[in-house]
Each structure stands twice: as C-alpha cells, then as structure tokens.
Amino acid sequence: MWLSMAANASAPAQRILLVTGMLGAGKSTALRELEDLGWESIDNFPIRLLDRMVGGDAVAGSLAIGFDCRTRGFVPAEIIEQVKHWVEEDENLTISTLFLDCAGHELERRFNETRRRHFLAGDLPVSSGISAERELLSPLRRWANVLIDTTDFSTNDLKQTIRDQFSQTAPAEMTVTVSSFGFARGKPPTADLVFDMRYLANPHWEEGLREQTGLDEGVGEFIESNPIFASSFSKIRALLLELLPQYAEQGKTYVNIAFGCTGGRHRSVYTAEKMAQVLREGGFSPTVLHRNLGSRAEDLVEGSQHP
Template sequence: MSDDVSRRESGEVLIVTGMSGAGRSTAANALEDLDWYVVDNLPPQMLKPLLDLTEIAADALPKVAVVVDVRGRDLFSELPVALQQLRDRRKLRLLFLDASDDVLVRRFEAVRRPHPLQAEGTIIDGIRRERERLAAVRESADVILDTSGYNIHQLATRIVDLFSDEGSARHTLTIMSFGFKYGLPPDADMAADMRFLPNPFWNDELKSLTGEDEAVRDFVLDQEGAVEFIDAYAAALRPVLEGYQRENKRHSVLAVGCTGGKHRSVVTARELAERLAHVPGVAVRIKHRDLGRE
C-alpha cells in the first residue's frame, strides 16, 4: 500500500472552530465523552505535526478532534492555508460553531469575561473582528452549527447526535418534526411545511393525541395529497442524500413542520424516515422537537 493511500485511510480528524462563546468547550467535552482524542487551542502550524503523529499512532488514535480558534492570536490567520494543505493529503472535517451577536454578548456578560479580540473596545467590537477573521473558515466548513437556541446540555446532545458512530453509514440524516409557532430549527438544512393538510387539532377525537398514535396517522395519510407529497418528497431527497455522500457532507437536518409540531409533522417525519432508511449509505434518525409542548 502506498504512503498516500495509508494516510487517507488513517483515523478520523475533526477540526472544531467558530465564534468565541458559541460552545467550543462544550463541544470538546462532548467529543471526549464519545472517545475522541481532543486537543484544545492548537496553533494551526501544529496541525501537520499532529496529523503526522496520528498516522504513526494508527489504531491508538482512531478519532482526533482539534480545537483551533482566535486564542491563537496572530497564528490563527494561518488556519485557512493549513486546512487546504491538510485536505490535499488527508480526509478531515471542519465543524464551525456559531451564534447570533446578541446571544454571544449575553454569554460573555454572564461569565463576566472580555472577548479575546475586544482590546480597548466593547464585546460587540470583538465579535465583529472575530467574524471578519473567521469568514473564510466558515465558508469551508463541513458542518455549521448555530447554538443560539441551545443551553450547554442541548448542545452536548446535538454533538452526540452528529458525531457518534453510525457503523458504515456515510451520511446521517436527522428528520426533525417541529411547530412553526415555536420557530424554525436554526440548524435545519432543508424544511418541509405540512400545513397544507387539515389540522387534526380541530378534530375533538384527535386533539389530545399525537402523530405517534395510529388514529392520527390514518387521518393525516387519508388527506388528499398527503401520501403523494411524502412519496414525491422522499424520491426527490434520494439524489440529494447521494450527492451529500459524494461531497463528503456527513450530517444534515430535515425539518418537517406543522403548526404545533404535534400531529401532521410527526406523522410525516415518521413516514419519510421509513422511506429514506433504504437509501444506501444513509443512517436516519427521528427527533420530535416540540412533541411534548403544550
């Protein structure tokens, strides 16, 4: 086997970066709990020596996550070049953690710490400087995770969803039902709106049930256009999921919404999951975000 082939068959490498305050430490801790070997605050210039070490260590370091961020100060500017050089010789993924400016400000104020780039300015000055420095890196990310709506426990759960082992699957699709009245999931890659179907909420016999009950499922699927939409949408998603695999996009979220996230979206999510579970190389997960809400 050639050196190039053996290098590309070495263990997984995940680069974790993103905005300060967006949850890098929480993500790193969650990855450690998943048995990733995590290196924090590594200067970009040290990425190549670290990857050389992982190739030597082979099975001893099957999954390595490296946190690289602006704490490296001027050294951080070398990250885009370093990433490109490493992608040319090694398969790796880049996770970018982000959050809205107002959420980041609140988080810094809560811990009473300055932003690493604010200098003599304000927290928002530091955030804006960081966004400018990270723009090119964000563009090249394989996974962008907006943590604005997450607490630390929800973020840790999301990291587990994204990076736990999935056997031979090359792509993990999370189908998430939700209610539009609670907002569109911020990390959705695709969305389907099921509000074109009659709402079981207005049926006295179904109002207290959910899309996991057979009676609601039968009601939803009996509506004109329901099965036709689900079949057509699943068929349209097959080439998308195959393309994601070709482009090495490992994870995606399909958000399926209705008004409250309790009836139509739940039924549709389950039906789509059943159809898409047969797509080669894809592992499908179902999550009902708003099912327990009043």
C-alpha cells in the first residue's frame, strides 16, 4: 500500500520506492529488475542528499532508491521520520518501502560463497555482522510496506516476485519493434525472433519489380499471389499474438521481431509492414524499421535466380 496518493492532478506526481534490506538479500537484483520495468534506479545514494531527489523541484516520475547499512548517513529512525515529513508536506508525492530479508544461515552461505566480508563484522565472524545488521534494520523492517523473504529464492525467483509485485505499477510498457533485413548483409544482433522469408519467390528476378521495394503495391501483389504466403503469415501472426503477452508478463522491456530475405528490400519489407499492422490491430504499438531498404538492388547480393 502506498503511503500517499497524489490529490492534485494539475501538479506533476512523483512516485518513490525505497529499496532496502539485509546485505546479500538481493537488493541489487531487485533494483535491476525495477529498472527493466521502467523505474529510474539509484543505489547507495547518500541519505543527506535524499531531499534533493524528493518533492519540490525534483523531477516527476518513478524513482527507485536503494540504500542499506553501508550507505552514508544511514540511521533508520531518522529516515522513517523524514519520509513521514515529506508525505505530509507534499500531496503529489507517493512513497513506499520494499524490505528484502533473508534467514541468517542463508546469508552466511552467500557471504562465504562469494568470499565477501560483512560490512559490520570487522574482525568477527560473518554471523556477528548479520546479527548487528538485523538489529539496526529492525525499525525499517517493521515499517516497510512490502516485505520479501529471499531465503529460498534463486535470482530468477526474486526477479519474478518483483515483476509480480510491481509490474502493474510499472511506468513503461513493453516496446515492440518489427524490422526487416537482408541475410546477405548479416543478421541483426539484437533480434529476439527472426523469421526467414526466403522460402517465397524473389521479386528481384521479376521484370519491373527489381527496383521497387516491399512498400510498393506491385511487390505486395506478387508476394500475396504465392499461396504459401497467406498460410505461413497466418501461423506467424498467431505465434506472435500468443508470445508477446507472455513476454510482457515476464517483464521483458524490449522485443525485436525481425523478418529477413536475401537483400532486405522486398519480401522482408512487405511482411514486416503487414505484420506491424496486424500487431496494431492486436493492441500493440510497434515501431517499424527497415535496415536495408535503402540498399541498391544488386545481382551480386541476391545471388542466382533462386531464393
């Protein structure tokens, strides 16, 4: 539950999530996942400078701030009082706290596995540092809005829990890109899904179509005249409409769907444009990119008169 909700719609709202907890419990992983969900993330920001990030002239938006016992100026009771003051003073400010906890025996195992020294242990065993830290953080643990115990979690478990807890309040939607490219000029390295359209007859070898592209009506009619195009396109469409919501549910921020042909000017371009329109009708807002559309139509690139 958020501590305050913006009441003045005319003023820019600011939403802050304070992320803290036991060292080794997964704060860095949580912050990275929140960043993937669209939050701006800052870790170990000095407490004395925190008021510059909150309210007033601070930038509106969603900000996740990580801090722990290593953070300069870390005094839990003072942090709690300061947050209460900010919320009372600014009705457009929303602040919540996420506390990441973990059982002592598992924290010891993690520290020993990574051969790290506990910040509060000094020359004493890791267990002593963990006990001191737990006592220090107890006010924040009791006060936190969201508590996640990572004792039995893998890294993926924690990522999924963060997505489950915060994806509905994430400020950014998944970005979908539909692109075309030519295999002769190399595959796009960032593509998540690649579809090879070279099973279709190549318009490059049709009289009057070589200098045209997949954006031209004649090329589109030629591609559509192949009976295999309609059935294969339908299957790809069904696959994408099934997969994209699953990617979004898993917290994926960017999905790049790439269609390739030999030169990247005809078959891939037409299919990418047609698929982008289908995705728009399905509720997505894809960006369309044609990597090789400006390339010259060359026999050397297209090869022989076969796909």
